[in-house]
Amino acid sequence: MALNGQPRVELAASDREVVIEVEELTKTFGPVPVLNGIDLKIRRSEVVCIIGPSGSGKSTLLRCLAFLDPYTGGRVSIEGQLLGYKQQGERRLMQGHRELAKVRRNVGMVFQHFNLWPHMTALENVALALRVTRKLKADQAEREAREALSKVGLGDKAGNYPSQLSGGQQQRVAIARALAMKPHVILFDEPTSALDPELVGEVLGVMRQLAVEGMTMAIVTHEMGFAAQMADTVVFMDRGVILEQGSPDEIFKNPRNDRLKQFLDTWRTRSF
Amino acid sequence: MEFLHIAWAYKEMLLVGAATTAVISGASILLGMPLGLAFAFGLVSHNRPIRLFCAVYRSFWRGTPLLVQILLVFYLLPSIGLDLSPVTAAVLALILNTSAFQAEIFRGGLSAVPKGQVEAAQMLGIAPITIRRRIVIPQLLRLVTPAITNEFISILKNSSIISVISVTELLRTGQQIVSATYRPLEVYGLIAIIYIVMNLVIAQLGRRAEARLARGARA
Ligand SMILES: Nc1ncnc2c1ncn2[C@@H]1O[C@H](COP(=O)(O)OP(=O)(O)OP(=O)(O)O)[C@@H](O)[C@H]1O
Numbered sequence: 430m431a432l433n434g435q436p437r438v439e440l441a442a443s444d445r446e447v448v449i450e451v452e453e454l455t456k457t458f459g460p461v462p463v464l465n466g467i468d469l470k471i472r473r474s475e476v477v478c479i480i481g482p483s484g485s486g487k488s489t490l491l492r493c494l495a496f497l498d499p500y501t502g503g504r505v506s507i508e509g510q511l512l513g514y515k516q517q518g519e520r521r522l523m524q525g526h527r528e529l530a531k532v533r534r535n536v537g538m539v540f541q542h543f544n545l546w547p548h549m550t551a552l553e554n555v556a557l558a559l560r561v562t563r564k565l566k567a568d569q570a571e572r573e574a575r576e577a578l579s580k581v582g583l584g585d586k587a588g589n590y591p592s593q594l595s596g597g598q599q600q601r602v603a604i605a606r607a608l609a610m611k612p613h614v615i616l617f618d619e620p621t622s623a624l625d626p627e628l629v630g631e632v633l634g635v636m637r638q639l640a641v642e643g644m645t646m647a648i649v650t651h652e653m654g655f656a657a658q659m660a661d662t663v664v665f666m667d668r669g670v671i672l673e674q675g676s677p678d679e680i681f682k683n684p685r686n687d688r689l690k691q692f693l694d695t696w697r698t699r700s701f
Numbered sequence: 702m703e704f705l706h707i708a709w710a711y712k713e714m715l716l717v718g719a720a721t722t723a724v725i726s727g728a729s730i731l732l733g734m735p736l737g738l739a740f741a742f743g744l745v746s747h748n749r750p751i752r753l754f755c756a757v758y759r760s761f762w763r764g765t766p767l768l769v770q771i772l773l774v775f776y777l778l779p780s781i782g783l784d785l786s787p788v789t790a791a792v793l794a795l796i797l798n799t800s801a802f803q804a805e806i807f808r809g810g811l812s813a814v815p816k817g818q819v820e821a822a823q824m825l826g827i828a829p830i831t832i833r834r835r836i837v838i839p840q841l842l843r844l845v846t847p848a849i850t851n852e853f854i855s856i857l858k859n860s861s862i863i864s865v866i867s868v869t870e871l872l873r874t875g876q877q878i879v880s881a882t883y884r885p886l887e888v889y890g891l892i893a894i895i896y897i898v899m900n901l902v903i904a905q906l907g908r909r910a911e912a913r914l915a916r917g918a919r920a
């Protein structure tokens with residue numbers, strides 16, 4: 430969609446505009462350092478998969494990109510705008526919620542545990558932000574919400590409450606909810622980790638479709654098959670730093686870093 | 702047999718006493734609810750003075766005996782020129798008391814609405830006030846219904862204390878009947894049964910409210 434109809438392969442990756450830029454990002458929880466200097470560029474239509482052992486800081490990185498966790502040092506820019514802070518002379522002040530919402534306007538997020546609102550139907554979940562953030566009229570909001578639900582294959586479930594949907598369907602509603610805001614980039618934090626194995630495929634299928642259409646995505650995942658197949662860039666994190674990043678071939682077939690090799694070995698033994 | 706005899710002979714007095722108890726506790730719970738909700742949001746406010754004020758208020762009303770509170774309200778207010786009838790003073794004391802307990806219930810409910818739901822809303826650019834109104838409060842009411850039902854039951858029982866400022870509620874009615882019949886065991890047994898019946902009704906109402914608020918939602 431962002432590519433004006435050109436197939437994505439025609440643009441060299443490095444020519445595309447940077448959507449999210451992360452520079453020397455650090456994050457501590459109290460005295461505990463969790464991110465120790467992350468540099469990362471996510472370009473238009475790029476699919477970046479972030480892998481790494483548990484506790485390496487993948488979720489924290491993603492949450493910092495959304496400013497759900499305020500980062501401690503460095504900077505995150507969304508399409509050129511500094512995220513979360515404003516510079517006032519020497520000091521850096523936290524943005525108010527309106528300023529923050531403005532910078533984050535084009536960032537969507539999909540969570541491991543879906544985070545749907547249980548007292549609203551699928552349709553209401555998708556339509557709420559269309560009404561109150563995009564300020565659409567009720568009928569227009571409903572039309573676009575239904576469109577988004579159809580896109581994830583749930584056109585016939587609009588009236589269901591989350592409790593009346595399977596995990597895979599709930600996650601697809603959550604994707605529709607993010608999608609309906611027409612974001613320029615969507616962040617996914619382990620979108621399939623809370624799902625029964627037989628439901629993983631339907632969610633990955635929707636994500637694959639988004640990738641093909643040119644959506645920019647940053648995905649924390651343990652689905653190595655998906656990463657190998659769909660990622661433009663795979664990022665390997667360990668102990669709060671990026672140890673290696675490259676194409677899926679470089680990372681999976683030709684890993685150089687020892688910890689990455691070890692991580693992949695563990696993963697292979699576990700999955701056979 | 703004596704038991705049924707007394708119940709029949711004094712049925713009107715008992716009915717009036719029970720109704721007084723029900724109305725006083727019902728009014729206290731309902732009027733204490735908006736106050737409690739306001740104090741709950743105060744307790745989690747980012748504004749320090751507001752938070753502090755609400756915490757002090759809560760600690761006072763939760764930390765002193767209801768009897769002391771009722772006597773304070775009853776004797777204090779006239780001394781500052783407010784002339785209250787015993788019933789009004791009693792209801793006022795009960796409202797202020799229950800609002801503190803309800804504030805704590807609502808505050809607990811607030812933390813039980815998963816943080817992720819609020820984060821999802823924030824990521825969609827939804828304003829804090831709208832998040833509260835559309836996402837948090839509707840779920841809060843469902844979450845706290847059992848606890849509010851319990852609070853209703855304690856208020857109904859505790860309201861017996863207001864007999865000390867000569868409000869003729871259920872217990873005081875019983876005392877009056879005892880002084881006429883000299884059958885304390887039967888009379889107080891009867892009073893106890895009436896309390897139990899009223900509380901069973903409240904528990905039932907609570908379950909209905911819960912079922913209605915659940916409406917497809919099962920977080
Ligand atoms: N809110 C928090 N307060 C304190 N420490 C935290 C907090 N959130 C995360 N951490 C710590 O930060 C580190 C990184 O956590 P994070 O959740 O980012 O890891 P992860 O790579 O996503 O792991 P997983 O694969 O298990 O999801 C962990 O050591 C964790 O204990």
Ligand SMILES: [Mg+2]
Binds near residue numbers: 488489619
């Ligand atoms: Mg994680």
